Amino acid sequence: MEKNVVIRITLISFVVGFMIAVQYNTVKKPESRDTRDIWEIRQELTEEKKLHSELLNEIASLKNIKAEYEDENSKELGKVLQSTVEDLRVRAGLSEVTGPGLRLNIKPAEELILSGFKVEPISPDLLIRLVNEIYRYNGLYIEIDGQRVVHTTAIRDINGKTTVNSVPISNSNVDILIITETFEQAEKLYSYLYASTFQDDFYIDNLKLTINPAEEEITIGAYDGEFTNSYLLKSEGD
Template sequence: MQRKWMFTFILLVVGFMVAVQYNTVQQPSERDTRDIWAIRNELAKERKLHSELLTEVRALDETLDKYNASEEGNKGQALLETVEDLRQQAGITEQSGPGIVIDVVPSQESVAMGTPLHEISPELLTRFVNEVNRFKGLDMDIDGKRVTALSAIRDINGQTTVNGLPVTIPPFQIKILSPDIEKSEKLYNFLQSSSILDDFYLDDFILEINEPENNVKINGRSDQSENRYLKELPKGG
């Protein structure tokens, strides 16, 4: 008899757990209210990120294959080439290629009304950089200051700076390099219809976007990058 009651009690516990689990599945605590297009956009972002990661992994695999295929005497050359690629990615070296030049100038209305010239705010410059970074593989400098993923655009003592260097009051130029002329044309068309033009106009500035060119030159970073983790091994070590 005692065993029968024990068996009945176990069945009740199991039945209760199954009922709770079923109720949780049927009535989730937080319902996903996104429509199909929001889900598709989210999926597209994840696919884009996945593609970028695969590209980076492929590039690293190619570098490793280059080292493995090199003879002992050529490994030093392969290492130098890798270092040069990293210097370019870090924005240390001067570069040239297809791109566009943008003249940042005061608006005609502000000049006609005698509005005092003023500098561009860090927030506006940051919005511009974020807008351009919708396109991948670009290199940029703002007023001769190289902009990379590690660059800081901020206010220092009331002055807008890029990499700690002050940005002059307009007019000045923004230069953007693309991998090829076709991507420069896409960027040109994108910026022509971008709302960032209105953002600059509201701050009394005009972006004069020149047509793509085959040979645009941008500066390398003039500031020194800080090395926090790499340590030089002792000679012979």
Template sequence: MNMKVVTRITIVSFIVGLMIAVQYNTVKEPSARDTRDSWELRQALSEEKKRHSQLLSEILALNDVVNKYKNNETENLGDVLSNTVEHLKQEAGLLEVTGPGITITISPAMELVQSGFSIKPISPELLYRLVNEINRFEGQFIEIDGQRVVHTTAIRDINGSTTVNGIPISKSDVEIKVITDSYEKAEKLNNYLNISSFRDAFYIDNLNLVIGKPEKSVTIAEYDRALENEFLIEQKGE
């Protein structure tokens, strides 16, 4: 057979094989399939919409601050700056705050105690999961056993004790205060925690998670330490 013909057949075969391989990779099923049903997908979409709405609200709030700086006279800029600083301190946890919310109590399940079950303190993992659930349902400020939760808060085990901000919490009857944006959101958080199977995780550890009724006034103390940061450096005035 002519060498040119062989070469052409080889090139055509290579191209056809490459096209088949590309088509196979295009239509084959992914290695990790999304097995969520439509209801779970709707829930995930709802959570993303909540995050989107929260981000839009934050953007609008920041735009409002910018507009205040632009529209105010020079002599009023000090007041605007002061209000901004106070707001940032509150968001960072450096100020005492009062607002609508709920109080949660974690205590030993007495019926299990009476039956001879041993009661261990709440684990850091379980407490961390609870904080995440509260944040997911728009808990704005949190205090655990008198310790304000801020962005630098660590919940961990130190020498066998569960600690918040490096301070050991009570081994039983731990009180958690939560403040939300509004009384309606406090009601929603209360309803969610009351019907959630998440409470079963506490009962498995021989603990009761008691969700208090929504309150119009809950007070949370300020973070009583200096906030640490790795990236911001205070510029001293000359």
């Protein structure tokens, strides 16, 4: 009888000890928690809301197009289709486009060159960062040194030269044209870029980034390359 009691006490003591050890370990090594401050979380939430708003606007636009298809008679349907095709060409970069926007310029910083610093090609990584931020802050269309930026555009280093669409850009004078949906958005983009660190980032590479005020009309040329799609196959009769 006494033996059974001892065994039970031993088992209970083992279980209690195990639970205490687990609890101690949990307190000692808590799970990693989100350490972002409230402003970082608010900024991320704002970006998600902007993305959500853009998706809603896109859905509304597609619904309007669908409604036009359903309402128009057969004679007018061709015009609606033509309008839709032209809109898609503009979005894809296959048509010249004019609208409000900004002009940026990148060239060697003269005071640094006179001091003997060497002119280096514009960093592809820095250029990609700039393009991503432009798109993030409502830039619709971008042209870099005469090259239209489209969804297939690659900005990279090829044999020591920075290229856009596989075409080398200038080391000494590069114009970047940006078009936004409205003039107000162009002004906001100007304010953001002017207050950002990009001018300092380019200056570290001995380059001067000039951010010009928003303009009412800027024209960007069409993409002159070819789009390829490996997922679409032509039939033998095509």
